[in-house]
Amino acid sequence: MTITDTRTDIAVSAGRARRHSSLIIATTGAVAMTLLATWIATGLEPWSVVRSLLEGAVGDRDAIAETIVRAAPLALVGVGAAVAIRGGVVNVGGDGQMIMGAVAAVVVVGWIVDGDGAGAPTMLVWAIALVVGALGGAAWAVVPAALAAKRDVPEILSTLLVNFATVGLVTWLLTKTFLQDPDPLVITAQGESVADRLEFTLLLEPTRLHLGVAVVVVAVVMTAWWLRTPRGFRLDLLGANPSLAAQAGMSVVRDRAMLLLVSAGFAGLAGVIQLFGISHRLTPGLTGGVGYTGVLVAVLGRSRPLATTVAALGFAMLATGSEQLERDGAPREIVLVLQAVLVIATAIAIRPRPAAA
């Protein structure tokens, strides 16, 4: 199972939608079947589930803003994952990369604000936080990238292992080290107050819609643009046939490593946005599994940035909706099942059909 051979399949199947109609039929059918099965198994009426979900997701202006806010980091991680998948690299370490990006940003911002930079303009601090976050996330993919380049270890495996290892590391960092020290300038897990300037400006009071959303929009648009250039074309070639790409003069191993680092950078960036825009607290549960659902969203969007963003909005609707569901008395994990079923339906719809003789 060498690197250059394996990843061809997912790049190709994730990137091409055969027929839109089959995709829509598959996903609708899948959702209907899931709801039906849930009804049979647990007595939850499908209509009430749907109603709760919709109410929670888009019921009023606050709900819509909340959905958009949730969708932003997910879309960013998803687009990063999508770019990598197009080149044949599957990065499922998003969670670890997000949180390490956030940690790096907090540490650096803490130094700045604590020291001589106390009077630095807020915009600059934010910019630094974003950049450091991206770099921090990328740094967390260096080991998997090296393992792929030197030892042919599939990225999907190494990023996963690093992810699980990160759980322990982060718990330790946030409960035992200086990061839990109640310093008023640093966001802590203990719920200490936060310096206001470290929060992103709200765009629409009293919702939580914040500046970070704009950052995500810019990133997504730029990525969509880049994919239409010759560089983006070469990316598709890399994913479709690495052997041919090598023949055409591309440096396959190096490009794949770069892809992994870039998608990890997107995740790190998303971690910072999540932290400064929504959570405001650095806790081990910061990501909420976005690192994984980001990959799912990329698959649903067939590795296209705009479609991925739409899928992220859909998932965010499910997430916000699921809280209403919980309030109405049903376990919210049904949403995880729905998400998985949607992805499987997509996988069926985009499957490669046997070639011509």
Next chain:
Amino acid sequence: MTEAGTSMTLELAGLVKRFGGVTAVDEVDATIHRGQLHAIVGENGAGKSTIVNMVAGLVAPDAGSITCGDISIDGSGRRQAAAAGIGVVHQHPSLIDRMTVAENAELGRPTSRFRTDLNSARSAISTWSERTSFAVDPDAAVGAMSIGERQRAEIVVALSWGAQVLLLDEPTAVLSPFEADALLDVVTDLVANGLAVVLVTHKLREVERYADEVTVLRSGRVTATASRGGFSRSSLVTAMVGDDVAARIRRRPKIDTEPGPVRLELRGVEVGRLRGIDLCVRGGEIVGVAGVAGNGQRELVDSTAGLRHPTAGVVLVDDVDVTSRPADAVAAGVAVIPDDRDLDALALQLPVWSNAIVKRRTGIGSWRGLDRSAIDLFTDAVIARLGVRPARRDALVRTLSGGNRQRLVIGRELAGSPSVIVAAEPTRGLDPISAAAVLDALMQAAAAGSGVLVVASDLDELLEISTRIVVLASGRITLDIDAVDADRATIGAAMMAAAS
């Protein structure tokens, strides 16, 4: 194991098989008797392999019948045909190389036991190995065997299953002339002892020497049948390809231009199996590399494209060092036509235009986006060069037939007057018209000044187009002479030369 029937005649009646809109086999009749070697000849795409698959039970006919003795073969699987006594040796060796010969023999055997019985497989293999003098070791790992050895092992395995009818699909395609003749001599002995053999081939020499009966196929139909002594080579050719193409083949002119400057040079190259390779290809030359597969051909092609990192030596294109630098090789004008086009030369899931512009470093766009009109222009030229059908830029390559895929590859590679063209098995699996177009294109490119290196296992094809012949054996060049001085005996001997 089968019951020995009194008349183990294999009878094909009115066989028809369609794939999509194409009729691959069109009303074919044939009768094969015990103690006979029956040749089925035709070019690629004539339907020979489809017939083999149907008789072997792997493919169900759309109409017609296949009967062996009194058992009817209906495509329900290999087991039925095997139980009826039909053994098959496919074109590409189909032994699994991570297993031993005995394990391969056990695989798929028509029994319903849960445990494997390697001992009986071993003894059956040893018995037949002796009878054929093929020296096959049942416990040998297939992966360590050469192609010739695998071919022989497969025949022994088929016989060890108790085959009364043996289907051989192009068995000598990958063998040196010497090995090929040795193989067919043994087969003749087996036929004399009562085996029925169906030899599928496109090599007329074999038909002349070994066949008792001949059936000629063209485009799925039987165009001629004959018995020993009742046919000539030219009558076979005409039945195989039709009058016009046959004439065209005869008329192909040899290159007679003076060779130009050296375009490709390998100096002391060592990589994989290759040792001490010194080779020059001048503009206007077509150097044909002959040799049994597995003697370094892959490494030769890859090094020239800069894809392998030689442990010693350099690769120069127009005096520019491109060793292990594929980007430089492309920039220097190296065109590569790999032997496995689906795997190495095409992105099947991408459209034609994507595959066409793969090697373009510039001219396809800028930071503003892809330049569609420039791309369309270029793609049309690529399509037109050898005539890809259908001529649609947006068609996904996997919808194209093998012949059209190769036309696309060559159309792309020959764009922009390459300095060097390296072609590996350029006509493999192609119908005769596409094959002729490909060879014509190579010759035209040489005439225009490119240096052409062709690696192929089909000696006749090499002799037809090459100006010089080089033989690879055990990773070394054992012969390097002008084509006019080359004959099969000399080449065959060079192929068998052991490493010195």
Next chain:
Amino acid sequence: MADLSFVESVLAGGFRLAVPLGLAAIGELVSERAGVLNLGVEGTMAMGAAGGVIGAATMGTIPGLLVGASVGALLGALFGFLVVVIGADEVICGFALALGGSGLAIFLYRSLYDQAPRIDVVQAVEIPVLSDLPLVGPVLFDQPLVVWMLPVAVAAVAWILTRSRPGLSVRAAGDGPNEARARGVDVDRSRLGATIIGGALAGLGGAVLCVALVGEFSDRIIGGRGFLALALVIVARWRPWPLLAVVVAIGSLQALQLRVQAGGGSAVPVELLQMLPFVATIVVLAIGLGSGSAPRSLGRLGQERTQ
């Protein structure tokens, strides 16, 4: 229980801890030898755990384990159907199964139980005479009987792969599917069988963990074991007995961590010790064992379909 030396107690604990991981891993080994990569082991284990708990709470320990294995087999069949028969991408489906299976397990459990149901953890059975042997005694012969499922499963898989015809077909499906088809082997059926067995063993592993060893189900009970199993199959180069050794080694690492924790702290913080199994696996992969001997068709199901 007799006084155990440090090594003995770590190994004994390690063997016990290795069982859920090992069962899932040997199941995945079977699937991968047939050429099918199943990333969904984590989800299958979770579903097996939930099913096992539900079964054990209503019917008893053994039925609980059976339910877990059956649920796993069903999921394995579903996965096999999607990937082998329908041709959906195995990476996508496996990943979705991992997440969806975990979610479904939590959903079912929380729908049925507000409070954890009462399940009795299995006790160790001390085998007379044998359990007094040094080292081997306490490690092998003073354990809950369920731990024997692991070595038995490994031995069964090893035998079946080398000495049985279905096993030969599975290996053929993994190492040379096109050649196998040409010889008349039903490659799809072999692969489907392999994913069902893989799923059953993963489900059993999850059930053993929750029903027999821990006694309850929680959101993160599987904790990455499913994914770890995937990596360990590679480390063991797809061979059953080396896999047993690797799994017990990892289990012993975990036992070591727990001992240290219980013993009242150490120089290394407890949370970092949790990283140990994953970091150890990464290190082993970095040293460069594994990949070369993968079944040939692993990771290339899509190519088989399109060429």
